[in-house]
Amino acid sequence: MSIPGNYPGFALADKVYYENTTDWEKILEIAKEEKIDGIVTAGTDVAVITIGKVCDALGLCGLSCRGATIATNKLLMKEVYEKNGVRTAKYRKIAFDAPDVYEKIDELSLPLIFKAVDSSGSRGITRVDRREDFAEAIALAKKYTRKDYFIVEEFIEGEEFGAQAFVYQGKVQFIMPHGDYVFHGDTGVPIGHFVPYELDDAVIEDAKEQLRLAIAAMELDNCAINADFILKDNKTYVLEIGGRSGATCLAESVSIYYGFDYYEKILLAALGEKNLDFTGHAQVPNASHLLMSDRDGVIRSITNRNGENPDIYEILFDHGVGEKVEKFRIGPHRIGHVVTKGETLEKAVALLHETMDNIEIEVEG
Ligand SMILES: Nc1ncnc2c1ncn2[C@@H]1O[C@H](COP(=O)(O)OP(=O)(O)O)[C@@H](O)[C@H]1O
Ligand SMILES: [Mg+2]
Structure with a gap:
């Protein structure tokens, strides 16, 4: 479906x-x-x-x-x-047409993150460091929501x-x-x-x-x-x-x-x-990365110089030559992915980088 x-x-x-x-x-x-x-x-x-x-x-x-x-x-x-x-994170619910939007936001400490509540993939979500930028962040939340309210959260600096x-x-x-x-x-x-x-x-x-x-x-x-x-x-x-x-x-x-x-x-x-049994007996380190374009354009060529390797789990291209792609900003702009595994995480990650280096996607802007 x-x-x-x-x-x-x-x-x-x-x-x-x-x-x-x-x-x-x-x-x-x-x-x-x-x-x-x-x-x-x-x-x-x-x-x-x-x-x-x-x-x-x-x-x-x-x-x-x-x-x-x-x-x-x-x-x-x-x-x-x-x-x-x-x-x-501490938050506030705020109606777009509330008379005291700024007062409500001021109950939280900067930096903040403004969110449309019913979107995904970072759409309608903005980090805000200064009061001057509230209006723009509210406008963006409004653009991506079907609700008449949004939320503001305190931004948590971490990993x-x-x-x-x-x-x-x-x-x-x-x-x-x-x-x-x-x-x-x-x-x-x-x-x-x-x-x-x-x-x-x-x-x-x-x-x-x-x-x-x-x-x-x-x-x-x-x-x-x-x-x-x-x-x-x-x-x-x-x-x-x-x-x-x-x-x-x-x-x-x-x-x-x-x-x-x-x-x-x-x-x-x-x-x-x-x-149904979800017990896994292996614990195999692995790593993955999206393939992305650094510009809007059309794919001119795809070259994959990777040889057979059982630790390369998957190389996937979402698009072929002649198809339009976008400069990466959000998840749906992905143009493919690579997944690798290894005896250790270090080996899986090293192979991930090597595998990606062996892939060349030419995009003409
Ligand atoms: N309170 C927060 N503090 C710090 N970063 C945040 C906070 N909320 C969201 N983010 C950042 O914004 C991204 C998207 O927010 P999230 O609520 O996960 O929405 P989405 O549905 O778009 O994934 C997060 O992955 C994170 O990078
Ligand atoms: Mg998320």
């Missing part, structure tokens, strides 16, 4: 409906007609509400509509975090990292913290990841504790979890949590690290499989 576009699933599916996955009424109608056994997504929040609606209506195994609603609204998420003692996890039948099955490579545009945009993320045991335990609290607070009981954190003074702050697996090679990373096919587990979970 998808809108038409350059999506690899079409070639694999037995049956395709070219529908917008945000149109939950339409999707529910088709789900009933088809008597489906499960519904699931990966890597994006776009269809999460629809999944919640369909799971509730048909009694399928997945997130509830309530969980889905919280997981796709940054304000609701902040509210349940605050109520349940999850460590998170971004994340975790993939799965909650099944109400129980957290695994938590895999990962390091993030971040592109610093208007906000941080993840452009790659690595596992394991080596921190002191106490710090990892604290991160896991915050994640468990957040999952419970958000009432997520049957879904993959994609968590964004910031580490400051060895304390984990929860930025946001999605009720689906992460993008930017994160599901691949889980598969490599634990030595099982994570996408298969995700599908089996959506089918309500009994006794």
Whole structure:
């Protein structure tokens, strides 16, 4: 089920409906007609509400509509975090037409981050260091939201990292913290990841504790979890949590690290499989990075000089010669990715760089 576009699933599916996955009424109608056994997504929040609606209506195994609603609204998420003692940045909800917008914002300390609550991929999100820049940040939040309010958070200076996890039948099955490579545009945009993320045991335990609290607070009981954190003074702050697996090679990373096919587990979970086992026996270090363009233009050539290497897990090009690409600013501007593994994280990362150096994508602006 998808809108038409350059999506690899079409070639694999037995049956395709070219529908917008945000149109939950339409999707529910088709789900009933088809008597489906499960519904699931990966890597994006776009269809999460629809999944919640369909799971509730048909009694399928997945997130509830309530969980889905919280997981796709940054304000609701902040509210349940605050109520349940999850460590998170201080914030304010502000109506665009409130008479005292500036007074409300002044209750927080600079630097700040202004957010549209219902967008993703850093759209409508701006870091602000000076009061003069409030107006522009508000205008940007307004441009990307369908709500009549936005939120402002205190900006936490620290190191971004994340975790993939799965909650099944109400129980957290695994938590895999990962390091993030971040592109610093208007906000941080993840452009790659690595596992394991080596921190002191106490710090990892604290991160896991915050994640468990957040999952419970958000009432997520049957879904993959994609968590964004910031580490400051060895304390984990929860930025946001999605009720689906992460993008930017994160599901691949889980598969490599634990030595099982994570996408298969995700599908089996959506089918309500009994006794689904998420125990991984391997712990294989791995790293991934997006391929990106430094300019708007058209791809003139793609050269891949990499030889066969079992530790190169995947090289993927989203676009071919003659296709238009954009100068990288946000996740959807990616033009491909590389995933590597190794005996140690150092080896996996060294191979990642080597592999990327052996790829040349010529873009004519
Ligand atoms: N309170 C904060 N402190 C510091 N950085 C933040 C904060 N909130 C968001 N960011 C930065 O902005 C990025 C996007 O914010 P996020 O809430 O995760 O929205 P999105 O849905 O776009 O991923 C984060 O990955 C991080 O780099
Ligand atoms: Mg995020």
